[in-house]
Amino acid sequence: MDEKTPRFTVSDFVASTNQTLEYAYPTVEVEGEVSSFKLNQQKYVFFDIKDDKTSVGCFMMAFWLRVPIEDGMRVVVSATPKLTPWGKFSLTVKSVRPVGEGDIKKSLELLKAKFEKEGLFAQERKRALPSAPQHVGVISSTQAAGYGDFVKILNDRWGGVKVDVAHVQVQGSVAAEQITKAVEYFNQLEKLPEVLIIIRGGGSADDLAVFNDEPLARAIAASRVPTLVGVGHEMDNTIADMVADVRAATPTNAAQILVPDRRDIIRQVQGQVRQVVPVVVGQIDNLRQQTKDSLWTAFDRIEDKMDRFEDRLCSLNSVLAQLNPNSILKRGYSILRGETEVGSDIEIETYKNIIKAEVKNVNKK
Numbered sequence: 001m002d003e004k005t006p007r008f009t010v011s012d013f014v015a016s017t018n019q020t021l022e023y024a025y026p027t028v029e030v031e032g033e034v035s036s037f038k039l040n041q042q043k044y045v046f047f048d049i050k051d052d053k054t055s056v057g058c059f060m061m062a063f064w065l066r067v068p069i070e071d072g073m074r075v076v077v078s079a080t081p082k083l084t085p086w087g088k089f090s091l092t093v094k095s096v097r098p099v100g101e102g103d104i105k106k107s108l109e110l111l112k113a114k115f116e117k118e119g120l121f122a123q124e125r126k127r128a129l130p131s132a133p134q135h136v137g138v139i140s141s142t143q144a145a146g147y148g149d150f151v152k153i154l155n156d157r158w159g160g161v162k163v164d165v166a167h168v169q170v171q172g173s174v175a176a177e178q179i180t181k182a183v184e185y186f187n188q189l190e191k192l193p194e195v196l197i198i199i200r201g202g203g204s205a206d207d208l209a210v211f212n213d214e215p216l217a218r219a220i221a222a223s224r225v226p227t228l229v230g231v232g233h234e235m236d237n238t239i240a241d242m243v244a245d246v247r248a249a250t251p252t253n254a255a256q257i258l259v260p261d262r263r264d265i266i267r268q269v270q271g272q273v274r275q276v277v278p279v280v281v282g283q284i285d286n287l288r289q290q291t292k293d294s295l296w297t298a299f300d301r302i303e304d305k306m307d308r309f310e311d312r313l314c315s316l317n318s319v320l321a322q323l324n325p326n327s328i329l330k331r332g333y334s335i336l337r338g339e340t341e342v343g344s345d346i347e348i349e350t351y352k353n354i355i356k357a358e359v360k361n362v363n364k365k
Contacts, residue, residue: 010087017083030056030091031076031099034069049077049091060093066176066213068110069096073103078173095173097209104205108212111239120221120243127226127245132259133194135162137186137225139179142167146201146251150230153255158262164193170200176213183219195258196225198240199251202233211238220244230254326351 008016032049039045045060047069058077069075076099079091098107115121140147142165154161166182169175179198186196198220200211210216211231220227221243229240230248241247248254321327325335329351338346340362348355 011085014083014085014087021081021083025081027078027080027094028091029076029078031074032056034073034075035071037069037071045093047071049075057088057090058093059090060096063215064094065096066215067097067107067209068114068214069098069107070110073098073106074100075103101205104209108239111212111214111217112242115217115221115239115243120217129226129228129246129258130194132158133161135164135191135193136195136197136258137164137166137193138197138199139166139168139182139186140197140199140251141170144170144201146199146230149201150197150199150251150255153252154259157255158259161259171203171207171210175210176216179210180213180216180219183216183223187222187224192225194225195228196223197228197230197254197258198244199230199248199254200232201251202236208232208236208238211240213239216240217243228254228258230257 030049032051035048035050035055037045037047039062043062045058045062045065047058048055049058050056058079060079075096077091077093078095079093081089082092083089098104112121119125138147138150140150147165151163154163164186166185168178168182170179183196183198186193198211200208208231211229217239220229220240226246227244228246228248229238229244230251230253231238231241232250234249234253237247246257248257329335329349332351335349336346337349338344340346340359342359342362344359346357346359348357
């Protein structure tokens with residue numbers, strides 16, 4: 001045996017080979033067609049990736065599979081090459097993404113069908129946004145033009161809204177996971193924002209594929225906070241849009257949906273005031289006339305009662321005048337005071353005189 005030829009145990013050979021592979025190819029991207037796809041125990045994913053001449057086995061954890069795939073789809077896998085303890089070469093996959101318009105669309109249709117079956121697109125599960133929120137959470141790249149447009153329109157339309165921002169990448173291999181963690185972060189706050197907004201400006205289909213990520217879409221659907229997603233342009237429609245409570249066509253449109261325009265509110269209030277003022281003035285005039293009529297009615301009733309009291313007083317005065325002794329004396333009558341017995345002294349009062357006399361004779365009638 002050549003003394004320069006290394007000799008290994010089987011285990012050492014596998015370990016040494018893996019060290020060499022890890023040093024030479026810590027991460028590789030391999031493009032090919034999926035075959036023999038299998039999901040085991042909802043935890044482990046096995047499939048082969050092949051071309052016309054060769055096939056390589058792939059293994060990955062199910063939670064790393066962020067988009068649906070099936071046999072026949074062309075994909076790019078990001079993976080670490082390894083030699084297994086059983087002597088089989090394989091790729092330990094960290095991420096998979098479809099390539100080519102047809103396969104990207106096919107993956108998207110698979111995910112749509114899956115979510116449709118689960119009811120995640122159902123209109124009845126979607127929540128309305130508050131009309132004028134005071135505290136919102138925003139997930140976006142703060143360096144992107146879409147975020148700048150959103151903030152500008154938000155301040156121009158309403159202002160005074162507290163905005164908490166989670167800065168994330170909105171494209172690339174780590175974007176979906178960052179956005180997912182940001183959604184989870186806002187949902188774990190002690191004081192929740194009133195609305196959670198996810199925004200990104202326009203881009204290619206590959207750029208927007210981040211928002212077709214299954215774990216991200218599930219995080220949006222499970223959010224305790226009502227969600228508003230404004231991604232891309234009006235013609236773009238991602239899974240994130242479809243599971244959100246409200247979809248906005250663009251980041252600018254998201255700001256328009258989120259808050260009213262204070263100028264519109266001012267015009268509405270001014271219009272309402274112009275409509276209400278004549279009504280109020282008319283009601284005041286009616287009340288003034290009703291009050292005046294009521295006062296005149298009350299005055300008439302008081303005057304009528306006073307006339308009746310005056311008539312009654314005159315009648316009483318007439319009766320009292322007739323009962324006045326002087327009036328009787330004036331008509332020729334007199335008042336006699338004393339005992340009407342023979343020899344008694346009596347007093348006789350006439351209208352003009354008081355007469356003293358003695359009773360001389362008394363005859364019974």
